Amino acid sequence: MRLTLEFGGGLDLLCNSVKIHHVDVDPKTGEDKLSMRDLLSWIKSNLIKERPEMFVKGDSVRPGVLVLINDCDWELCGSLDAVLEEKDMVVFISTLHGG
Amino acid sequence: MDEIVKTIGLKNNCTFCGVFRRQALDRGAALMRADKLVTGHNADDMAETVLLNILRGDIARLSRCTFIITGEDGPIPRCKPFKYTYEKEIVMYAYFKKLDYFSTECIYSPNAYRGFAREFIKDLERIRPQAILDIIRSGENFRISTSTKMPEQGTCERCGYISSQKLCKACLLLEGLNRGLPKLGIGRSRGLNSAKEDGEQRMLRSEVKGSNLQSKQCGTLDF
Numbered sequence: 001m002r003l004t005l006e007f008g009g010g011l012d013l014l015c016n017s018v019k020i021h022h023v024d025v026d027p028k029t030g031e032d033k034l035s036m037r038d039l040l041s042w043i044k045s046n047l048i049k050e051r052p053e054m055f056v057k058g059d060s061v062r063p064g065v066l067v068l069i070n071d072c073d074w075e076l077c078g079s080l081d082a083v084l085e086e087k088d089m090v091v092f093i094s095t096l097h098g099g
Numbered sequence: 100m101d102e103i104v105k106t107i108g109l110k111n112n113c114t115f116c117g118v119f120r121r122q123a124l125d126r127g128a129a130l131m132r133a134d135k136l137v138t139g140h141n142a143d144d145m146a147e148t149v150l151l152n153i154l155r156g157d158i159a160r161l162s163r164c165t166f167i168i169t170g171e172d173g174p175i176p177r178c179k180p181f182k183y184t185y186e187k188e189i190v191m192y193a194y195f196k197k198l199d200y201f202s203t204e205c206i207y208s209p210n211a212y213r214g215f216a217r218e219f220i221k222d223l224e225r226i227r228p229q230a231i232l233d234i235i236r237s238g239e240n241f242r243i244s245t246s247t248k249m250p251e252q253g254t255c256e257r258c259g260y261i262s263s264q265k266l267c268k269a270c271l272l273l274e275g276l277n278r279g280l281p282k283l284g285i286g287r288s289r290g291l292n293s294a295k296e297d298g299e300q301r302m303l304r305s306e307v308k309g310s311n312l313q314s315k316q317c318g319t320l321d322f
Contacts, residue, residue, distance in 0.1 A: 010202040063225050066187060066190055093190055095190045
C-alpha cells in the first residue's frame with residue numbers, strides 16, 4: 001500500500017532530516033487491512049533512526065505529537081484503530097518545543 | 100547562553116535564560132517606547148506553570164501566574180492573549196495556514212523540571228483534554244491565605260529594575276557569573292529575608308568595583 005508520510009515540528013530530525021517519505025507498507029501477514037497501529041510500528045522499525053522515545057510511547061505516539069490522516073485529526077478517525085487506504089497521507093507534527 | 104552554560108553546567112540554566120530574557124524583553128520594549136508587551140504563552144504553558152509552582156511551593160508566583168495581564172501599575176503592562184488557546188490548536192492553525200513555523204527544542208536543559216510537568220499535562224490531555232483548561236481555572240481561583248507573608252515589590256539598588264529583594268535577580272546572577280560563583284542566586288532562601296540571602300546581597304552591594312559585566316542603569320530608560 002503506497003502512502004505519503006510527512007514529519008513536522010522537528011520530528012524530521014529523527015528520520016535523517018527528511019520531511020516527506022513516500023513509502024510502501026504491507027498489512028501484517030494474515031490481515032487485509034492496515035491500521036495506524038501497524039503503521040506506527042512499521043515507522044519505528046524502518047524510518048526512525050534515532051531517539052524513538054521522541055516519537056512513540058508504548059503502543060501509540062508520544063503525547064504531544066499531532067497525527068493527521070488526510071488533513072483530518074486522527075482522533076476523529078479512530079486513532080490507533082483507524083484503517084488506512086491506498087494513497088493516504090499521514091502527517092506527524094510535534095507540538096513540543098521551547099519558547 | 101553557550102557561555103553561561105560553560106560556566107554553570109547543565110543545571111539551573113533555566114533560571115539564567117528566563118531571567119535575562121525577561122529583562123531583555125522589558126528593556127527592549129522600554130527602548131522602543133512600547134505601550135504594551137504581548138507574549139505568546141498558550142494554555143499548555145499556563146497549565147504547566149500552575150503545576151510547576153504547586154510542585155515547588157512557590158506561593159508568590161502561584162498567586163500571579165494565571166493573570167492574563169500583569170504589571171498594570173508599571174510603565175509597560177504585559178499580556179498573554181493566547182492564554183486559553185491549546186498548543187494543539189495553534190500548531191494545527193499554523194499547519195493549515197502554511198505559516199512559517201519554528202520548532203526548535205531547547206538544547207540546554209534536557210532535564211528541566213518543567214519537562215516533567217509538561218509530560219504529565221500531555222498524558223492528562225490524552226485522557227481528558229479539558230483538564231488543561233480546568234487546571235488554569237483552578238489556578239485563577241487560588242486565594243492566598245492572609246497569614247502567608249508575601250514579598251513586596253521594590254526596586255533593585257544597582258540597576259533600578261523592579262525587584263522583591265534588594266538586588267534584582269539579573270544583577271545577582273550576573274555577579275555570580277563574574278565572580279565564578281555559579282550558585283549565587285540559585286536556590287530558595289528560607290523565609291523572605293533570610294540571613295543567607297541578606298548576607299550575600301550585603302557582600303555584593305559593598306563592592307564598588309570588580310565587575311566586567313554589569314547591568315546598565317535603568318534610570319536612563321525612563322522606567
